[in-house]
Every structure is written in structure tokens, then in C-alpha cells.
Amino acid sequence: xxxxxxxxxxDSYEGQEVNITCSHNNIATNDYITWxxxxxxxxxxxxxxxxxxxxxxxVASLFIPADRKSSTLSLPRVSLSDTAxxxxxxxxxxxxxGLTFGKGTHLIIQP
Amino acid sequence: xxxxxxSPRHEVTEMGQEVTLRCKPISGHNSLFWxxxxxxxxxxxxxxxxxxxxxxxxxxxxxxxxxKMPNASFSTLKIQPSEPRDSAVxxxxxxxxxxxxxxxxxxxxxxxx
Numbered sequence: 001x002x003x004x005x006x007x008x009x010x011d012s013y014e015g016q017e018v019n020i021t022c023s024h025n026n027i028a029t030n031d032y033i034t035w036x037x038x039x040x041x042x043x044x045x046x047x048x049x050x051x052x053x054x055x056x057x058x059v060a061s062l063f064i065p066a067d068r069k070s071s072t073l074s075l076p077r078v079s080l081s082d083t084a085x086x087x088x089x090x091x092x093x094x095x096x097x098g099l100t101f102g103k104g105t106h107l108i109i110q111p
Numbered sequence: 112x113x114x115x116x117x118s119p120r121h122e123v124t125e126m127g128q129e130v131t132l133r134c135k136p137i138s139g140h141n142s143l144f145w146x147x148x149x150x151x152x153x154x155x156x157x158x159x160x161x162x163x164x165x166x167x168x169x170x171x172x173x174x175x176x177x178x179k180m181p182n183a184s185f186s187t188l189k190i191q192p193s194e195p196r197d198s199a200v201x202x203x204x205x206x207x208x209x210x211x212x213x214x215x216x217x218x219x220x221x222x223x224x
Contacts, residue, residue, distance in 0.1 A: 034212060043202045043215025044154070087154075091210040096167040098210060099144065101154040 003097075004088050009106040018075045020105050022088035025069050031090040033064060033071045036101070038085045044101065047086075048073070075107075083109045115216035117203050123222045129191040132219045135184055136205030144213060145178055145188050146202040154202075160186065161209050193223045 005023040012018045024033065032051050036044035048055060050062040050071070061074040075082055086105045091098035116135040124130055136143050145157040158168040160180045168178070175194070180186040190197055200220050204213040 032210075036213075038154075041200075041218075043204065043218055044213070045215065046212040049212060094210075096156055096159070096169060099156050099159060101146075101156075103153050 004090070004102055006086075006088060006102070006105045008103065009108065011108050011110065012078055013110050014079055015077055018078050018082070018107060018109075020073045020075075020086050020107065021070055022073070023070045024088070024090050026092065027068050027090050028092055031092060031098075033062070033068075034089045035060070035062065035071075035073050036087045036089070038087070038104070040084075044087060078107075078109050080109050080111065083107060115203055115205055115214055117201075117216035117219050119219060120217060121220050121222075123224065124193055125224055126194055127192045128223075129189065130193045130197075130221060130223075132188040132201050132203075132221070134186045134188070134203030134216060136186070136203070137214055138184065140205035140207050140214075141183075142206045142209045142211075143180060143186050144204040144206075145186070146204065146215075147199045148202065148218075149199045157188070159209075166209075190221075193221075195223045197221060198223050 032049050034049045035047045037047050038044040048057055048060050048062045050064050052064050055062045063072040087101045118133045142161050144159040146154050148154045157170045158178045159166055163180045178188045200218045202215050202218045204215040206213045
């Protein structure tokens with residue numbers, strides 16, 4: 001079972017850095033970790049994907065420790081438009097469980 | 112590419128009627144997924160296809176739900192007969208390969224009265 005654990009919700013303020021951590025204790029050797037963002041009334045949107053250490057793109061950074069049992073999505077200098085639900089997923093060797101989004105983390109950014 | 116296309120965007124129907132949702136995946140993508148989202152249950156995977164073949168439909172809630180993918184550029188999700196508890200937003204998504212990043216369509220908001 002590809003089970004992930006994330007905080008249900010988080011609050012922050014504009015201009016702050018936000019870190020959302022996802023635990024995935026049963027990640028398989030070949031699994032990549034993928035993060036999605038979902039705005040109200042839209043489908044989830046791919047943000048970033050990584051296997052180990054650090055990955056950075058124009059939107060976010062992803063930190064994965066050596067044991068790979070967790071990952072942290074880092075959003076630098078957030079704005080009100082970053083208010084959304086954030087999900088982490090990993091394939092877990094295949095099957096429908098690896099495609100299950102879970103509840104995600106509801107991030108609320110305040111002025 | 113236009114992205115994943117879903118139709119209709121909104122559907123309002125009466126209980127007992129047949130509902131058909133349509134999806135056109137991104138050209139060249141081999142995998143297609145149908146999800147349902149409600150406030151209570153979140154985002155649920157209903158069924159997914161790989162190379163037009165259904166791989167896992169264990170998420171389909173009842174026999175009233177069926178999905179087909181007759182070719183690489185078209186899929187349907189049918190509910191017959193529809194019930195009020197089927198009211199939700201239904202998303203279609205596609206990916207280049209299974210477990211690659213998914214691209215979601217705009218969704219179909221279904222209301223069954």
C-alpha cells in the first residue's frame with residue numbers, strides 16, 4: 001500500500017518560505033516522488049518530481065533525505081496565489097495505490 | 112497541444128438518467144485515468160487504462176459505472192442510472208507512461224437531482 005502522510009492543513013503569510021513534508025515509509029527502491037498542486041475548481045497540476053537529495057525548478061524545491069522515507073516540498077516567498085491543496089505520490093512498485101492522491105495538505109496564505 | 116479535453120464541463124440531470132462523460136487525452140500519452148472528487152471523499156481514482164486497456168477498475172463504485180477507451184484519443188465514463196450521490200467533479204487525466212506525471216483536464220461538474 002502506497003501510503004503517504006501529510007499535514008491536513010498549514011497557514012503562512014505572503015513572502016514567507018513554506019515547507020510541506022510528506023512521509024512515505026514504504027517507498028520502493030525505484031520509486032520517484034511526485035508533488036501536485038490543486039487550486040479550487042481545477043484538476044491537480046504537476047509541480048515537481050525527485051528521487052533523492054535536492055531538485056529545484058522555477059516553482060519549488062524538493063528535498064529528499066538519504067533514507068527517502070520522507071520528502072519536503074519548499075515554496076519560496078509564497079503569495080496569496082499559492083493557496084491550494086498539495087499532494088505527494090509515489091508508485092510503490094505499481095498498482096492503483098500508487099495513483100491514489102490521498103487528502104493532501106491544504107495550504108492557506110494570508111496577507 | 113490543447114491539453115486534456117473533457118466534455119461537457121457541466122451536467123445537470125435527474126435521478127435515473129444516463130450520463131456520459133467524455134475525455135480526449137493528450138496525443139502520445141499511453142495512460143488515461145478517471146477520478147472523482149467530492150468534499151467528503153477527496154480525489155478518488157475510479158479506473159485507469161494503459162494502451163487503451165483497462166488495468167484496474169477497483170475504484171469504480173458500482174456496476175452503474177462503466178468506462179471505455181475504444182482508441183488512443185477517446186474515453187468515456189458512463190453512469191446508468193444516475194443517483195444524487197453521484198454528484199461530484201469528474202476528472203480525466205493522461206500521462207506519457209504509467210506513473211509518469213499526470214496532466215488533468217478541467218473536469219466535469221455533475222449534479223444529479
